[in-house]
Amino acid sequence: MKLDPGATEPGYIRNFCIIAHIDHGKSTLADRMLQLTGVVDPRQMRAQYLDRMDIERERGITIKSQAVRMPWTVKEGEQAGYQAVLNMIDTPGHVDFTYEVSRSLAACEGAILLVDAAQGIEAQTLANLYLALENNLKIIPVLNKIDLPAAQPEKYAEELAHLIGCEPEDCLRVSGKTGMGVEHLLDEVVRQMTPPVGDAAAPARAMIFDSVYDVYRGVITYIRVIDGHITARDRIKMMSTGAVHELLEIGVSSPEPQKHPGLGVGEVGYLITGVKDVRQSRVGDTVTLNSRPATEALGGYKDPKPMVFSGLYPLDGSDYPELREALDKLKLNDASLVYEPETSAALGFGFRCGFLGLLHLEIIQERLEREFGLDLIATAPNVVYKVTTDDGQEIVVTNPSEYPTGKVASVSEPVARVTVLAPNDYVGAIMELCQSRRGVLQGMDYLSADRVELRYLLPLGEIIFDFFDQLKSRTKGYASLDYEPSGEQVADLVKVDILLQGEPVDAFSAIVHKDKAYTYGVSMTSKLQKLIPRQQFEVPIQAAIGSRVIARENIRAIRKDVLAKCYGGDITRKRKLLEKQKEGKKRMKMVGRVEVPQEAFIAALSTSDAPDKSAGKK
Template sequence: MTTYADRTFTPPERIRNFCIIAHIDHGKSTLADRMLQVTGVLEARNYRAQYLDRMDIERERGITIKAQNVRLPWTVKDENGREQETVLHLIDTPGHVDFTYEVSRALEACEGAILLVDAAQGIEAQTLANLYLAMEKDLTIIPVLNKIDLPAADPDRYAAEISHIIGCEPTDVLRVSAKTGDGVEALLDEVVRLVPAPVGDPDGPARAMIFDSVYDTYRGVVTYVRVVDGTLKPRERIKMMSTGAVHELLEIGIVSPDQKPSDGLGVGEVGYLITGVKDVRQSKVGDTVTSQRNSATTPLTGYREPRPMVYSGLFPVDGSQYPDLRDALDKLLLNDAALTYEPETSAALGFGFRCGFLGLLHMEITRDRLEREYDLDLISTAPNVVYRVVTDDGNDLTVTNPSDWPAGKVGEVYEPVVKITILAPSEFVGTIMELCQSRRGVLGGMDYLSETRVELRYTMPLGEIIFDFFDALKSRTRGYASLDYEEAGDQVADLVKVDILLQGEAVDAFSAIVHKDFAYNYGTTMASKLRELIPRQNFEVPIQAAVGARIIARETIRAIRKDVLAKCYGGDISRKRKLLEKQKEGKKRMKTIGRVDVPQEAFVAALSTGGGQASEKPKK
């Protein structure tokens, strides 16, 4: 060990920072578990599967949502046969396309990446996307085939496929079984041999990059950093370079596998800082932490701000929970930098927030976390993407909510498009092409990765894939296809706003922006759904779907009919007719002044979305 300023730090040449990138269910978390056991930081009595997946929702769904970091001690022999202690910093990253931003932040804290591929399934589209991210950052890639113990494993075939993609020899692809631990020790030795040591100035002004943070009820904001230059020590005063805020460093430490206080962090080390600050805005992901006494002048290059792809409104079922929802979103934003939100008011749902997400699974996970971690009961409106509307008088408007749609005549509407990559067995090419064309997709190219695997590239409107495209793709390819997408600008589209009217009055929560060809389908579906959900009133209620002033669909909720003749025994028929006419007039008057009672359950059921990308199969 080397000592700087009377403190003991690990010299940078003995540190290796690396992450694991892979598709969902290819064994990232299981491999991380094995590494924890092999290096001895996790005792057998404390072991549980998916140890680094700390949230209940991660363990239930079997997917990683938050990147987690852990420090592992590992001893290797040098060329002279002498044992040398090394410190490995592992970051276990998510695999789903909605959490690519989480992966990109983890890559900034690493010099190397383990590319983990299932030996029975081969490389998948989302793995490719994360691989290209790692290559852009010039990280050292270590290709690894996992699950070689499976009967269906074909490591030779997939090793050739990987070598074709990243330009290495098939013999360079390591083979491990995270389940049995076979090959894990050899993999750690390769990490030490191939991944370069971090580079930085140990004697310069301290500079540390914030790559994650979390809110702790008792200790305030816990910030995770990677030190690039200098050293950080307990009880010194630190400065956030973006805001200039100064705090005392109450605690500094490492994660191995739980938080452990230490004497400080040196060049290349990854750890956590606690300042006791309760204000969540004081710790921004991508900010540079420096020492107040010997401040750095130039901050580190931060992260590119994520652009939301999908918008949805979040409203508390109980209006009095609005302040609680605001506080919960503030705290969640600290832990999820890809989330954006702003206040919104709905005539039907009251006060809430318009939230931006990176995808449908991101939206579902965020709502689930808000309800579990902050004890809220929420309604989310149907998700939609961001449109750009140019009116006839030349105004250029950004529409994130159907209620923002301009009332005047619309000139052109631009919708966001994405480039999607689909990897699937070649036998499903025709089925996939048919599905993509039905969603207004344009074929961009097709490549065969091997005799049996094909890569299809399409340009498609984002609005067509956020609902159920992923489900449809999986069902048509028997679960073998994988999907990835990235932004590709926008295009002119023939879009209209469909309003749902109750008793002639538009309900903003049910409005949607859809393609002109699908307007009738949306209108009839929503009208028939509401007819089943809204209870009968004392008067007849028409449910109408309208585009502008034109009604395109209608359903009717029949009135409750009271038996006014119940006590009218015998007598002249004219008396009965008089009573019925009187009832008819009363219902007519109620209809003109009556307001339709829509129960909260009807909003929840009508606005519930059907799964979309969010349906992932659990880990075995």
């Protein structure tokens, strides 16, 4: 069965993605597939070829999913010689980028579930597997890194078979590093996965599963065609906005962009319309033809809900328009980013941004600084609280400065279902950590003789800050973590204000649990006492809940030696000079404002000294 280059027969197509925990070898396996199918010239080949961003290559993690079209001729078995077109999507493994994974799964019929043969099933393996099963995908279980001396393929094949409900011998064994078993895996993809199904005669419908902004070409939209056919020079219509665009180019990524005459049922490719406005190409939207539009849009995706909020402010206030433009462009590449303008008395104009987790916040901040040359301050991360006042009014608080000043009846905080997988030697350490973070044990299962799964209900505010670091250090790096939001609960929370000279500084305010308010107040006041330079007058730094001060530090005044010229003589003369100095300082204190340098804000709000801050920022 020879595939004609211009044909778009869905029977030849296989759409699949690779899902796994972090560091289980997705990108390395993708490299071997690119080499075996010959789509990348050997001279241009490099490790982690599909990780395009510098930040991905430096950190060794995948942040953006990448789609690649590869030709493959089956090498063995009954179908030997059968020529297929494989559309492969390499997905991220970190919990913060689960949204990227869920979008990729919607564009596929099957998934390769990759497990490290030396580490076994981990928390994100389970989370991604459940996502794939929800999408009714065909799962091919694969054990990677079988060339490692520490690999235990038999043991983990049994674990994997028990989880999926297959036989241990059904788990394929490959090495992404050496390429062992990858040809057989590609043959199995063609054999086991079903071709895409769609109506070629129906009006065209294609799902936007990703889009990126290119400085020279504008918005590049990645689509998966469900029904019909889209050709170059068609006029396309976005179903959610009704906007109509002229197609400048249509093509496939193989893995570099290649022009194509058109895309048919089941094909994955890209569209370029020359649109520069980032809001015109929304992920999850349905693309159809203007001449023969479809009547019903495709299902789309659930909008991701931000879990963590933080304020981003430019160091130089005049960079505010550049920050707005940079966020607009990043929003296109990252549909889960949410932001709105806000002002702070201390930091000026900025944006309140919503993120899916701390790593997401870190990556966005780093991308803004690198790709757009901005210098930013990020305020301490916090989650969304719902505050009910005594008169029954409900207020949503994404920023401590929005916390109501009157009587509060109750405060609700978001909670998350947490899954921790670890060797059973560390159960005690994990339980101790979760209980210290107000966790409630929901259940515990042994996956095998030496691996245990613990399920906890934990306040999200307790997880986002340094929970993962603490978990890794207490389990010598063996534990893995996954969490997902699970409603809200009423908690005993208070707002702690930091006052300088009796005036609250909004950037340092935090909503914390009552038991940890004192620790947070003490750590913040002592930190600021070291960071704020001495003034001509004494400056009190106070931490307060409402009108009650719970911690205080003083910055002593710089004192000029006014008695330097008075050697000998009457004591009243010296006293008179000291009184005069005292009066001057009192007057200065009345009119003086405490100048807090930017470095002090950055140092006080930095998350580098997590143990100090684990008491607060919840």
